[in-house]
Amino acid sequence: MPIPEDVTGDEIDKDVRQELQSLPKTLADDVARNLVMVARLLDEDPEGAYGYSRVALRLASRVAAVREAAGFAAYASQKYSEALAEFRAAKRMTGNVDLWPVMADCERGLGRPEKALDMAGAPEVHKLDKAGQVEMRLVAAGARRDIGQLDAAIVTLQSPELAANSVQPWTARLRYAYADALLAAGRESEAREWFAKAVEADRDGSTDASDRLAELDGVEFVDAMVEDEDDEAPAPPKANEAAVENEAAVENEAPVENEVDVERENDVKSENDKD
Template identity: 85%
Template sequence: MPIPPEVTGEEIDPDVRQELMSLPKGLADDVARNLVMVAQLIDDEPEKAYEYSRVALRLASRVAAVREAAGFAAYATQKYSEALAEFRAARRMTGSVELWPVMADCERGLGRPERALAMAGEPEVQKLDRAGQVEMRLVAAGARRDMDQLDAAIVTLQSPELASSANHPWTARLRYAYADALLAAGREQEAREWFAKALEADKDGSTDASDRLAELDGVEFVDAFDESEGAEDDVRNEALADDAEDSEDSEDSEDAEGSEGDKS
């Protein structure tokens, strides 16, 4: 696949670059450029990111960072079976547990929430850093909801991280998930409070907490584009009405003149 000439591969994370040093330089540069494209496209154009990840995988399937990138690209396109296989391969290569939560979420994506819950109880979870443990909690709560266990999902999300007033990268998402679970359980007032707390922590707009709050408050948004189109239609209709009126007046005037002419 074509890669813009301004993408050099130097943009890659230094740790990944270190991994690629096991490859011949020309090959390492090609892999790096494809991985940069994956990183740049995965949020907005995941299908394209997936294609670049497949190129990198063909070039360097024995590099853990490549397998991980391929896993995330497959995950972003909801190819959960493929993503899980890539994450497992990366984990075998590195021995790291950091992919454990996303592997569990792949099990959810494959319709196996009970496996995700089983993974949440494995010793690997205790080896995760704090962010990873919060992520695992989110996945476990999601699995509970998949199984229609709303109360259990709410309890799963109740944690020191949720109660903390500190703002961490995971705070907004954790509060949002808790608010959403409360709302699903019919606890609307509590849900509103937690959507507000999620919005307070959401500095980069990673959730739609503001929209959810507006919905709960009964606020309706009007599309500015549609509104302007409606205004233009009104103006157009008024102009047509005026033209029709002028035409009628003109015809009446002509009729009147014609009548006077007949009398004479």
């Protein structure tokens, strides 16, 4: 797959670059450039990112960072079985449990929420950092909702992280998930409160909390282009223009008819005078 000339491979994380040092330099550079493209396209063009990840995987399948990148590209493309296999491979190579929550979410994607809940209670969760534990809580709550346990999903999300006033990278998503679960359970007033709190924490627009809040408040958004079209004065009907033209024509023709009548009268007078 073509890679833009401005992509050098130096853009990747230094830890990933260090992993690639086990490869010949030319190969390492090629892999790095493909990984840069994966990161660049992951959010807006998952299928494109997936394509570059497959190239990197063919070049360096024994590098954990490559397996992880391939996993995230497959995950973003909703290829959950493939993503899970890549995440498991990366975990085996590194012994790191950081991927545990997204692996559990793959189980949800494969229609196995019970398996995701089993993973939420596994010893690996205790080895996760705070961000990982919050992520695991979000996945577990989603799994509860998958099997229709709305109240249990709400309880799962109730945590010190949810109640904290400080804003962390996970705060907006946690509050949003809680508001959404409350709304699904019919607790609309509480849901509105938590959507509002999610808006306060969502500094980079990672959720659509503001839209959900506006929807609950009954606010309707009107397309500006539609408004502009409505404001334009309609053109006068062509029928009216034709009528005006006809009227003008009649007015212009009237004097001509009068001139003919005058000429006839003059002719008659001339004949009488001869007599």
